[in-house]
Amino acid sequence: xxxxxxxxxxxxxxxxxxxxxxxxxxxxxxxxxxxxxxxxxxxxxxxxxxxxxxxxxxxxxxxxxxxxxxxxxxxxxxxxxxxxxxxxxxxxxxxxxxxxxxxxxxxxxxxxxxxxxxxxxxxxxxxxxxxxxxxxxxxxxxxxxxxxxxxxxxxxxxxxxxxxxxxxxxxxxxxxxxxxxxxxxxxxxxxxxxxxxxxxxxxxxxxxxxxxxxxxxxxxxxxxxxxxxxxxxxxxxxxxxxxxxxxxxxxxxxxxxxxxxxxxxxxxxxxxxxxxxxxxxxxxxxxxxxxxxxxxxxxxxxxx
Ligand code: AHR
Numbered sequence: 001x002x003x004x005x006x007x008x009x010x011x012x013x014x015x016x017x018x019x020x021x022x023x024x025x026x027x028x029x030x031x032x033x034x035x036x037x038x039x040x041x042x043x044x045x046x047x048x049x050x051x052x053x054x055x056x057x058x059x060x061x062x063x064x065x066x067x068x069x070x071x072x073x074x075x076x077x078x079x080x081x082x083x084x085x086x087x088x089x090x091x092x093x094x095x096x097x098x099x100x101x102x103x104x105x106x107x108x109x110x111x112x113x114x115x116x117x118x119x120x121x122x123x124x125x126x127x128x129x130x131x132x133x134x135x136x137x138x139x140x141x142x143x144x145x146x147x148x149x150x151x152x153x154x155x156x157x158x159x160x161x162x163x164x165x166x167x168x169x170x171x172x173x174x175x176x177x178x179x180x181x182x183x184x185x186x187x188x189x190x191x192x193x194x195x196x197x198x199x200x201x202x203x204x205x206x207x208x209x210x211x212x213x214x215x216x217x218x219x220x221x222x223x224x225x226x227x228x229x230x231x232x233x234x235x236x237x238x239x240x241x242x243x244x245x246x247x248x249x250x251x252x253x254x255x256x257x258x259x260x261x262x263x264x265x266x267x268x269x270x271x272x273x274x275x276x277x278x279x280x281x282x283x284x285x286x287x288x289x290x291x292x293x294x295x296x297x298x299x300x301x302x303x304x
Pocket of ligand 1 (some may be wrong): 030032105184
């Protein structure tokens, strides 16, 4: 068995084919579904044998999956960590077994950067900044914002909050009056927004860390007899089809893109890492933002 690692040719099955163990976060959002499809399609086209495992948003499931990949002696492990902390022990086990690890989409919080070969994914802090900049540029006077956070402890939740707060700090009249996790799901966004509408008077803006929570918030806002996008403005992150449709319809006001199509880049990196070639420690995905007019123009071509 070629256990991977620097210099190994790859091929835990002895046929030269690379085997990748991939531990996915779950199926919590439209973004995640598109990301899973991208990884599976790209593995197929690259001729990489994919062992795919869905963690259902639970770190314990990811730890189990990674340990099972190590036991199976896969050539490379890729995973999208559900939360940032708590990975050192299992990644040390992978390192000792000579199996390189690629972080995709989400980062880990660890001082030991030798535990992974590279990290491929978005700059979530920058995404938060873009959301904040739109708000600063498109509002005047006092603005009450409610924030629907992603999964507690997840890199995109931590970073999108940070980037947004950094930019709105320039406008002390913009206040985040309530903030809570909706776990990146539509149901979570709806439930938290219902509670906000009851507990928090005068909500001007919803900042949702992803489209799905924003779409859930739209349902809650409509049920409360208000007009999403008009009575309450909505900013989200992702730009998946349903979000873009709501943006084109005027129910969302601005979307910051987060690109889920990481599959091809991931397979390229995996081949290089297994072959012992140098790869950059950080690969940042290119992303844009969308206004309603831009969403209308982009929708017909949108892949996900
Ligand atoms: O890690 C990326 C985030 O995870 C997406 O923005 C969100 O929709 C998903 O659940």
